[in-house]
Amino acid sequence: MVVGGDAGGMSAASQARRRRGPDDLQIVAFERGSYTSYSACGIPYWIGDVVGPRDRLIARRPEVFRDRFNIDVRVRHEVEEIDLAARRVVVRDGASGQRRAEPFDAMVVATGSVPVRPPIPGIEAAGVHGVQTLGDGEALRAELDSGRVRRVVVIGGGYIGLEIAEATHRRGFETTVLDMSPTPLGTFDPDVGSFVADAIRDMGIDLVLSEAATAIETLADGRVCCVHTAGGRELPADLVILGLGVRPDVALAHHAGIPLGSSGGIVVDRRMRTGVEGVWAAGDCVESIHRLSGARVVVALGTHANKQGRVAGINIGGGYATFPGVIGTAVTKICDLEVARTGLSEKEARASGYEYVTAFADSTTRAGYFPGAAPIRVKMTAERRSGRLLGAQIVGREDAAKRIDVCATAIWNEMTVEEVLGLDLSYAPPFSPVWDPVLVAARRADDAVQDDLAAAAG
Amino acid sequence: MVVGGDAGGMSAASQARRRRGPDDLQIVAFERGSYTSYSACGIPYWIGDVVGPRDRLIARRPEVFRDRFNIDVRVRHEVEEIDLAARRVVVRDGASGQRRAEPFDAMVVATGSVPVRPPIPGIEAAGVHGVQTLGDGEALRAELDSGRVRRVVVIGGGYIGLEIAEATHRRGFETTVLDMSPTPLGTFDPDVGSFVADAIRDMGIDLVLSEAATAIETLADGRVCCVHTAGGRELPADLVILGLGVRPDVALAHHAGIPLGSSGGIVVDRRMRTGVEGVWAAGDCVESIHRLSGARVVVALGTHANKQGRVAGINIGGGYATFPGVIGTAVTKICDLEVARTGLSEKEARASGYEYVTAFADSTTRAGYFPGAAPIRVKMTAERRSGRLLGAQIVGREDAAKRIDVCATAIWNEMTVEEVLGLDLSYAPPFSPVWDPVLVAARRADDAVQDDLAAAAG
Numbered sequence: 077m078v079v080g081g082d083a084g085g086m087s088a089a090s091q092a093r094r095r096r097g098p099d100d101l102q103i104v105a106f107e108r109g110s111y112t113s114y115s116a117c118g119i120p121y122w123i124g125d126v127v128g129p130r131d132r133l134i135a136r137r138p139e140v141f142r143d144r145f146n147i148d149v150r151v152r153h154e155v156e157e158i159d160l161a162a163r164r165v166v167v168r169d170g171a172s173g174q175r176r177a178e179p180f181d182a183m184v185v186a187t188g189s190v191p192v193r194p195p196i197p198g199i200e201a202a203g204v205h206g207v208q209t210l211g212d213g214e215a216l217r218a219e220l221d222s223g224r225v226r227r228v229v230v231i232g233g234g235y236i237g238l239e240i241a242e243a244t245h246r247r248g249f250e251t252t253v254l255d256m257s258p259t260p261l262g263t264f265d266p267d268v269g270s271f272v273a274d275a276i277r278d279m280g281i282d283l284v285l286s287e288a289a290t291a292i293e294t295l296a297d298g299r300v301c302c303v304h305t306a307g308g309r310e311l312p313a314d315l316v317i318l319g320l321g322v323r324p325d326v327a328l329a330h331h332a333g334i335p336l337g338s339s340g341g342i343v344v345d346r347r348m349r350t351g352v353e354g355v356w357a358a359g360d361c362v363e364s365i366h367r368l369s370g371a372r373v374v375v376a377l378g379t380h381a382n383k384q385g386r387v388a389g390i391n392i393g394g395g396y397a398t399f400p401g402v403i404g405t406a407v408t409k410i411c412d413l414e415v416a417r418t419g420l421s422e423k424e425a426r427a428s429g430y431e432y433v434t435a436f437a438d439s440t441t442r443a444g445y446f447p448g449a450a451p452i453r454v455k456m457t458a459e460r461r462s463g464r465l466l467g468a469q470i471v472g473r474e475d476a477a478k479r480i481d482v483c484a485t486a487i488w489n490e491m492t493v494e495e496v497l498g499l500d501l502s503y504a505p506p507f508s509p510v511w512d513p514v515l516v517a518a519r520r521a522d523d524a525v526q527d528d529l530a531a532a533a534g
Numbered sequence: 535m536v537v538g539g540d541a542g543g544m545s546a547a548s549q550a551r552r553r554r555g556p557d558d559l560q561i562v563a564f565e566r567g568s569y570t571s572y573s574a575c576g577i578p579y580w581i582g583d584v585v586g587p588r589d590r591l592i593a594r595r596p597e598v599f600r601d602r603f604n605i606d607v608r609v610r611h612e613v614e615e616i617d618l619a620a621r622r623v624v625v626r627d628g629a630s631g632q633r634r635a636e637p638f639d640a641m642v643v644a645t646g647s648v649p650v651r652p653p654i655p656g657i658e659a660a661g662v663h664g665v666q667t668l669g670d671g672e673a674l675r676a677e678l679d680s681g682r683v684r685r686v687v688v689i690g691g692g693y694i695g696l697e698i699a700e701a702t703h704r705r706g707f708e709t710t711v712l713d714m715s716p717t718p719l720g721t722f723d724p725d726v727g728s729f730v731a732d733a734i735r736d737m738g739i740d741l742v743l744s745e746a747a748t749a750i751e752t753l754a755d756g757r758v759c760c761v762h763t764a765g766g767r768e769l770p771a772d773l774v775i776l777g778l779g780v781r782p783d784v785a786l787a788h789h790a791g792i793p794l795g796s797s798g799g800i801v802v803d804r805r806m807r808t809g810v811e812g813v814w815a816a817g818d819c820v821e822s823i824h825r826l827s828g829a830r831v832v833v834a835l836g837t838h839a840n841k842q843g844r845v846a847g848i849n850i851g852g853g854y855a856t857f858p859g860v861i862g863t864a865v866t867k868i869c870d871l872e873v874a875r876t877g878l879s880e881k882e883a884r885a886s887g888y889e890y891v892t893a894f895a896d897s898t899t900r901a902g903y904f905p906g907a908a909p910i911r912v913k914m915t916a917e918r919r920s921g922r923l924l925g926a927q928i929v930g931r932e933d934a935a936k937r938i939d940v941c942a943t944a945i946w947n948e949m950t951v952e953e954v955l956g957l958d959l960s961y962a963p964p965f966s967p968v969w970d971p972v973l974v975a976a977r978r979a980d981d982a983v984q985d986d987l988a989a990a991a992g
Contacts, residue, residue, distance in 0.1 A: 083968070115901060115903070115963065115968065117901075117961075117962060117963050117968075118901060118903060118904070118963045121904065121963055121964075126904075126905060127903050127904055127905065127963070132902075132903035133903060235962075377961060378961065378968045379959070379961035379968050379969070379970075380958075382968055382969060383955075383956070398956075399956070400953075400956040401958075402958050403958045404958070405958040405959060405960045406960060406962075407960035407961065407962045407965050408962050409962065409964045409965070414965075416960055418958070418960070443573060443575075443576060444590075445573070445576060445585050445590035445591060446576070446579065446584070446585055447584060447585065475933065475936070477960070477965060478933070478936065478937070478960065478965055478966070479936070479939070480960050481937070481939075481940045481957075481959045481960055481970075481972075482939045482940060482943050484957065484958055484959055484960065485940050485943040485944055485947070485957055485959075486943055488947075488957055488958065489943070489946075489947035489949070491947070495858075497841075498841070498856075498857070498858040499939075499942065499943055499946055500838075500859075500860050500861045500862070500863040500876070500942055500946065501837070501863060501939045501942055501943075502863045502864060502865035502874050502876070502935070502936065502938050502939055502942065503575070503835060503836065503837035503865065504575060504693075504864075504865045504866050504867065505573065505575050505576045505579055505585070506579075506867045507865050507867070507872075507935060507936055508936070510541070510573065510575075510836045510837050510840055511837070511840060512837075512939075514939075
């Protein structure tokens with residue numbers, strides 16, 4: 077039985093089916109929403125009319141799972157209770173409203189995440205929207221299309237907040253982004269975040285930083301009219317979008333007695349086992365090991381959910397697979413600006429007890445003389461003395477950000493920046509300068525490591 | 535003293551200067567050509583009017599080295615003899631024609647490479663051009679601009695051959711490429727090469743495969759008129775371009791008694807020392823260790839030359855640096871087609887004694903629903919049983935090929951395809967599908983490794 081029919085759950089179901097046929101293993105998946113396996117990450121682009129129509133975001137429909145994989149997917153079915161002792165769940169059919177008990181032998185908990193909603197007055201008002209599910213996206217589009225909206229306030233300047241702000245701005249709405257931190261994209265270092273802030277403002281989006289929302293004010297008809305901040309600002313708004321990210325949706329698991337970790341996610345081992353016999357978990361609701369800090373972290377990303385679901389499914393199917401953890405790789409595009417990160421930010425490195433040096437390299441994405449060469453800045457953080465690469469961040473224009481994957485692969489393998497400098501990376505004028513920007517950053521970081529060593533010795 | 539004023543030599547000079555001031559170390563560099571530090575890889579793009587003017591290909595002029603770095607660069611000065619016992623060279627000043635002896639304490643041999651010229655009749659005729667130096671490029675451009683040329687035959691379908699063919703085709707010349715192999719780009723596997731062949735033909739370039747040039751015929755005025763092939767074809771040509779690649783230019787070093795390796799390049803250790811006291815070498819003229827095959831190979835690439843020169847210069851300057859070898863990473867773009875490789879081709883893997891499995895993944899460069907998503911095919915070769923990634927090749931359109939660097943970094947670190955599958959690579963719809971194409975290929979390759987294991991066990 078699979079609880080939750082998105083990336084993690086359906087990957088698990090598909091992989092288990094590949095290894096065990098319908099005679100050997102019945103698979104039923106309950107999904108409280110109306111859709112399975114869609115790209116939540118694509119929602120801002122659909123809102124912004126960059127992609128469409130909506131159904132293109134859906135990777136696989138319930139019928140496909142049913143007909144092709146013999147997986148019984150029931151949408152609009154919410155699991156309300158898991159009884160581990162009795163090995164059964166209580167499911168509510170959203171259409172009929174009826175509840176019924178369903179037995180299971182093995183279970184995958186893939187309940188995903190829920191948007192963070194700050195506990196401020198007005199947060200439940202009409203005109204306050206999340207952007208987590210396709211349903212959220214539909215409601216948001218309907219409002220934007222209604223003609224009632226001119227001014228949009230986005231609360232939260234992380235990935236999703238900025239992506240949705242770009243979407244509403246692109247569609248001609250006056251857009252303001254409100255964020256508590258001094259720079260947006262809080263998982264990036266402030267010196268990189270300030271680049272992003274400039275780019276956002278250059279686009280014509282209003283960016284209010286170092287300010288928390290304290291209340292959402294409504295009119296007599298109950299609709300939002302403005303957002304109040306701790307600093308006393310009043311930001312007029314016909315529509316408020318919550319772009320504060322998500323937290324793991326673990327209420328069901330928690331009530332059932334499935335152990336949660338300090339991060340708030342479900343604790344799993346490398347094979348995605350929860351520790352409760354026959355119960356697996358995958359996707360946004362689980363915690364993962366960060367390979368650099370050793371910390372348990374929750375990272376809500378479709379790519380992890382797919383991998384974790386695959387691992388759970390292979391193991392349920394009798395195979396052997398493990399999920400080896402994360403290193404915090406992420407990428408986004410805001411208008412023409414590409415930003416990416418991997419490993420530890422400076423703040424995370426400090427919190428993990430690392431001492432480090434940093435270095436920047438400003439370069440171009442192609443040979444400087446080649447048409448389309450765009451600026452790229454690579455920042456690297458390396459451990460003092462060992463020179464081990466701890467983190468990298470990239471800001472740039474076209475063709476900049478995907479280079480983060482080289483840094484991610486280097487970090488994964490615990491390379492030093494000196495070793496990175498030796499890497500045999502591809503070179504041709506349409507693709508990079510003769511020293512790839514990643515190599516230039518590694519060279520600078522290696523210089524910084526050596527200088528630090530010399531200073532410590534002298 | 536530096537012999538050869540391009541990437542390898544001038545990187546060495548600059549790095550040595552950074553560590554040892556002009557009072558401590560005099561640096562003189564002799565370059566037989568008229569330019570220093572230019573991008574040879576950029577020449578086809580300059581010929582094709584993609585980049586220009588010519589001087590944009592020059593990274594640093596002799597004056598800059600002289601004025602800013604106190605490096606005495608003498609262009610149009612050819613070193614004709616190295617006398618290791620007497621620690622002096624004989625230099626010929628191209629302007630005056632005079633020869634003179636110059637002493638040295640330490641030397642960097644950075645004589646680069648020379649184009650391969652098959653020993654066939656007519657190879658020295660007017661109208662037969664190389665594309666190795668900026669001077670070659672100038673001569674070729676002058677001919678193309680003369681109005682005398684309509685039909686171009688390019689001998690050799692490797693990187694440089696295809697790049698120059700695209701350039702002449704782009705400028706409206708009827709272009710034919712002749713290659714001895716059944717598919718172009720011989721360092722790629724034939725199944726990838728056949729993709730390239732189709733793309734070349736689709737562009738309107740004539741591609742004659744499995745045919746060697748046997749003679750270049752000339753008219754009464756001495757100019758070329760056609761190329762004869764072993765199969766009896768006659769390819770009409772007003773201009774012939776040699777795109778057969780290069781071999782190390784080691785005549786000078788060889789006569790001086792500096793040891794050469796079986797690959798034909800100068801033997802160096804990891805610090806770029808030739809084994810002759812005080813004599814270093816860097817760039818296209820040296821051989822490197824291939825980290826996968828263990829073989830000594832010569833790879834003429836600006837990126838290696840820069841790194842090797844840097845290493846030599848640091849060591850000469852009293853520091854410590856090493857060049858860790860190569861794994862055969864390369865990338866090129868032919869019209870809209872991007873192709874890249876790293877590690878061993880199937881042929882190379884066999885020659886090195888590896889048994890292996892292969893797998894393909896066809897995917898898109900962005901989320902399938904995202905505008906601009908372009909096709910990408912990733913091929914991976916993994917060692918039987920161990921699953922170690924041995925090689926990867928990528929063919930695709932926009933934003934495809936640079937992903938080879940992830941494979942290169944994985945190979946560098948001796949990862950298995952199963953480990954690659956676990957990598958935390960960046961994901962967002964504008965940058966990749968939720969499973970990056972590299973991960974899909976790794977998944978397929980891992981399946982192939984497991985299937986092979988099962989078959990061997992069963």
